Amino acid sequence: MTASPELVQLLTPEGERVEHPDYDIELTAEEVRSLYRDLVLVRRVDLEAVSLQRQGELGIWASLLGQEAAQIGSGRAMAETDMAFPTYREHGVAWCRGVDPLYLLGLFRGVHNGGWDPYEHNFGLYTIVIGAQTLHAVGYAMGVQRDGAETATIVYFGDGATSQGDVNESFIWASVTNAPVVFFCQNNQWAISEPLEKQTRIPLYKRASGFGFPGVRVDGNDVFACLAVTRKALADARAGQGPTLVEAFTYRMGAHTTSDDPTRYRMAAELEAWKLKDPIERVKAYLFKNQLADQAFFDKVDEEADQLGRDTRRRCLELPDPEPVAIFENVYSGPHATLEEERDQYASYLAGFAE
Amino acid sequence: MAELTYRAAVAHGIAQEMARDERVVLVGEDVAGAGGVFKTTVGLLDRFGPNRVIDTPIAEQAILGAAMGAAMTGLRPVAEIMFSDFFAVCWDLVANEMAKTRYMTDGQVSLPLVVKTGNGGGLRFGAQHSQSVENWAMAVPGLKVVTPSTPRDVVGLMAAAVRCDDPVLFFEHKGLYAMKGEVPDGEVVDELGTAVVRRTGADATILALGLMVPRALAAADELAARGIDAEVIDVRSLVPLDTRTILASVAKTGHLFTVEENPRLLGWGAEIASIVADEGFWTLDGPIQRITTPHIPLPAADSLEDLVLPSADRIAATVEKSLQT
Numbered sequence: 001m002t003a004s005p006e007l008v009q010l011l012t013p014e015g016e017r018v019e020h021p022d023y024d025i026e027l028t029a030e031e032v033r034s035l036y037r038d039l040v041l042v043r044r045v046d047l048e049a050v051s052l053q054r055q056g057e058l059g060i061w062a063s064l065l066g067q068e069a070a071q072i073g074s075g076r077a078m079a080e081t082d083m084a085f086p087t088y089r090e091h092g093v094a095w096c097r098g099v100d101p102l103y104l105l106g107l108f109r110g111v112h113n114g115g116w117d118p119y120e121h122n123f124g125l126y127t128i129v130i131g132a133q134t135l136h137a138v139g140y141a142m143g144v145q146r147d148g149a150e151t152a153t154i155v156y157f158g159d160g161a162t163s164q165g166d167v168n169e170s171f172i173w174a175s176v177t178n179a180p181v182v183f184f185c186q187n188n189q190w191a192i193s194e195p196l197e198k199q200t201r202i203p204l205y206k207r208a209s210g211f212g213f214p215g216v217r218v219d220g221n222d223v224f225a226c227l228a229v230t231r232k233a234l235a236d237a238r239a240g241q242g243p244t245l246v247e248a249f250t251y252r253m254g255a256h257t258t259s260d261d262p263t264r265y266r267m268a269a270e271l272e273a274w275k276l277k278d279p280i281e282r283v284k285a286y287l288f289k290n291q292l293a294d295q296a297f298f299d300k301v302d303e304e305a306d307q308l309g310r311d312t313r314r315r316c317l318e319l320p321d322p323e324p325v326a327i328f329e330n331v332y333s334g335p336h337a338t339l340e341e342e343r344d345q346y347a348s349y350l351a352g353f354a355e
Numbered sequence: 356m357a358e359l360t361y362r363a364a365v366a367h368g369i370a371q372e373m374a375r376d377e378r379v380v381l382v383g384e385d386v387a388g389a390g391g392v393f394k395t396t397v398g399l400l401d402r403f404g405p406n407r408v409i410d411t412p413i414a415e416q417a418i419l420g421a422a423m424g425a426a427m428t429g430l431r432p433v434a435e436i437m438f439s440d441f442f443a444v445c446w447d448l449v450a451n452e453m454a455k456t457r458y459m460t461d462g463q464v465s466l467p468l469v470v471k472t473g474n475g476g477g478l479r480f481g482a483q484h485s486q487s488v489e490n491w492a493m494a495v496p497g498l499k500v501v502t503p504s505t506p507r508d509v510v511g512l513m514a515a516a517v518r519c520d521d522p523v524l525f526f527e528h529k530g531l532y533a534m535k536g537e538v539p540d541g542e543v544v545d546e547l548g549t550a551v552v553r554r555t556g557a558d559a560t561i562l563a564l565g566l567m568v569p570r571a572l573a574a575a576d577e578l579a580a581r582g583i584d585a586e587v588i589d590v591r592s593l594v595p596l597d598t599r600t601i602l603a604s605v606a607k608t609g610h611l612f613t614v615e616e617n618p619r620l621l622g623w624g625a626e627i628a629s630i631v632a633d634e635g636f637w638t639l640d641g642p643i644q645r646i647t648t649p650h651i652p653l654p655a656a657d658s659l660e661d662l663v664l665p666s667a668d669r670i671a672a673t674v675e676k677s678l679q680t
């Protein structure tokens with residue numbers, strides 16, 4: 001994967017800055033160090049979550065390993081008032097939106113259903129059903145369009161989701177309504193065990209032209225390029241120019257979820273090849289080569305990451321178990337006679353076990 | 356007081372809410388210029404404009420998904436699924452998304468939206484355009500489910516549905532669109548979760564919904580001629596369910612009959628029969644009987660469709676026979 005007219009890349013896997021005729025980005029040294037820090041921290045939280053799952057403390061976890069640049073780049077491109085609709089793997093975007101990772105862990109620990117306030121963070125609930133959130137995003141975009149607000153919506157989905165009816169319907173709707181929405185597809189090459197060629201015979205970003213809006217493929221392991229391309233797409237949306245499909249070309253370096261074993265269906269050599277394009281290593285190389293950071297900085301970030309991992313683990317284990325009768329809450333907006341009756345019956349049933 | 360058809364009452368009810376609250380928008384296939392394929396939205400485009408009365412692509416998942424997203428911006432969408440049978444192509448949005456969003460955000464996201472739909476048989480539309488699927492909706496926690504049987508109830512329940520902060524599935528009965536009835540002047544607002552006693556009687560309780568309400572009333576007239584005084588209750592709201600009105604009636608008459616257009620297995624009457632057997636068992640003087648469409652897809656031929664949907668004659672005969680034994 002090298003820079004080409006088809007692929008927007010601003011930072012090579014070796015950490016060299018390259019020019020692109022349509023996209024550029026000016027970043028201060030401080031901004032690059034901040035991007036690096038985010039990449040390292042979200043990878044560390046992700047690793048801790050995988051470990052917690054392996055130790056039986058989480059029910060399941062969908063690792064973002066390898067997709068940090070796509071998520072941090074696009075997440076940092078958002079304006080505060082922009083709204084994001086995630087899948088279940090957008091831990092890096094959640095980080096950028098100020099969502100405490102503890103909420104994500106609590107969701108997969110089963111002690112609550114998510115818990116963050118989507119409006120406080122402008123970050124929707126994790127959507128497990130593949131592709132459904134693309135429709136929510138378009139509806140949200142049509143809503144803010146009517147408000148006349150300069151707000152863009154960004155919706156995350158994967159390569160597998162592009163085969164879903166929902167996603168294609170959302171493309172059509174966004175197109176004909178000129179909705180201010182950015183379709184951010186993280187093409188991580190694998191839909192559980194199905195490789196990309198099971199979903200498409202043309203590059204995904206080219207599908208956009210058939211729906212009547214621009215599509216662009218960006219190096220999804222290049223945080224600079226992801227930031228620049230998403231920033232432009234969001235700005236276009238806010239300026240009334242309608243939707244853009246961004247295909248972030250990346251790689252799922254881990255399993256689909258902790259319930260999956262990718263060694264059963266893909267070659268180790270493929271993973272090794274992608275490791276050479278690691279999203280974090282290239283930023284580190286860039287910072288080093290250009291003397292924008294010293295070893296002390298990298299050590300400090302690593303230390304911070306370890307501390308975050310330890311804190312995340314401790315706080316996860318300290319999460320209180322919900323009261324069993326809490327399962328009857330929030331089914332409806334107000335009192336509901338049937339539910340109240342069932343809750344009372346359940347409570348008295350449970351009370352029967354008391355000494 | 357004006358006499359309106361059931362179909363005109365739908366537009367009237369939506370217009371009442373759109374005029375009151377600018378956050379109310381209408382989305383669906385053919386709802387704008389065409390005024391709806393069942394003419395239930397005639398005049399709304401002219402009155403409220405294309406920004407609030409929106410024709411959509413032919414994409415049911417998107418109608419509901421976008422209505423959900425729009426509701427998250429503070430709008431109160433009324434979305435139309437043309438035939439309730441088409442819920443089968445967008446059920447993910449109904450059952451997994453809109454029904455569970457409040458719960459899965461720990462109460463932080465409300466979806467104040469209404470999905471209106473043409474439900475039921477009697478119009479010879481065949482197996483895929485005639486179903487009564489309100490029992491599908493009843494099975495999903497998080498949804499509210501109503502079915503009006505009169506023009507007045509269309510307006511009042513539509514207002515209640517629009518003003519409700521939960522997703523409400525609003526089942527219009529296609530077989531009732533031409534029916535006429537009085538609608539009071541001024542604002543009409545009803546209450547979700549309330550049944551209505553349409554006819555009082557001492558000998559038997561007949562529960563009905565939608566098109567089955569006028570049939571149950573006709574059956575009650577037949578029964579009256581044979582000396583049986585039947586009470587007819589229009590259930591109207593399946594979720595929440597007005598069990599108090601139902602149990603009080605059964606306590607009085609001692610006999611319960613449900614008249615359901617849905618196919619037999621797990622129809623809404625089965626749930627009510629279970630509740631009455633549980634909570635009203637000692638008030639019963641005979642077995643609970645369900646009068647339903649058989650467990651078959653609906654035929655398109657008029658004679659066959661008439662044969663399988665519960666008719667006034669079948670209702671009356673079933674009640675009479677049951678009370679005689």
